[in-house]
Amino acid sequence: MKQRTKRLRWLRPFWILALLLISPGTLQPRQLPIKIYTLAEGLAHDRVGRIVRDSRGFLWLCTADGISRFDGYRFVTYDSQHGLPNPSANDLLETRAGAYWIATNGSGVARLEASTAVTDDASRSIAPLSSSERHQGLFKIYNVGGKPATNRVNHLFEDREGRLWAGTDDGLFVLEAQNNPEGAIRRVPRLGPTLLQS
Secondary structure (H helix, E strand, O other): OHHHHHHHHHHHHHHHHHHHHOOHHHHOOOOOOOOOOOHHHOOOOOOEEEEEEOOOOOEEEEEOOEEEEEOOOOEEEEOHHHOOOOOOEEEEEEOOOOOEEEEEEOOOEEEEOOOOOOOOOOOOOOOOOOHHHHHHOOEEEEOOOOOHHHHEEEEEEEOOOOOEEEEEOOEEEEEOOOOOOOOOEEEOOOOOHHHHHO
16 A cells, blocks of 8 residues: 555656646637627617527527527517517516417517417528518417506516416416416415415
């Protein structure tokens, strides 16, 4: 055991010398290339509030003037021309069923209705919208509540049971059945001291 320890001590200076001889260039940190995307590249607005990656690999950017979908090469923007009632989008959620929900900043929640908005092919190419789809509107809008603050939706969440939760400026709301949401949005009561104690 002592001979092995002596041998290892004798090799230690050679390891230190080998580390010192490694070229300094290989130890220098490298900066990754950074590309800045703006309106000029097709982004809906330069102010981006949230970026969400969907199951197909697209990046969705919630901006002050609509939502932009990015495939790594180019942007496709959905805004008021496509039926989005409020240009400012705060959040986007892709449900497990594949539906896209957008939290707007004043018009409740919007569900992207067009099946051509996202393709399922292996190349993940972007399907262009036809002129008839542009005029029909691609979004179905759901008012969350009767007051303006209830329709300023900040965050969306899907729970295990498939319910859609909407955090608004005026509290928390839940959409019980996403496949038939007519009238199914209800306010979640605020937890008071009595509920917390029990």
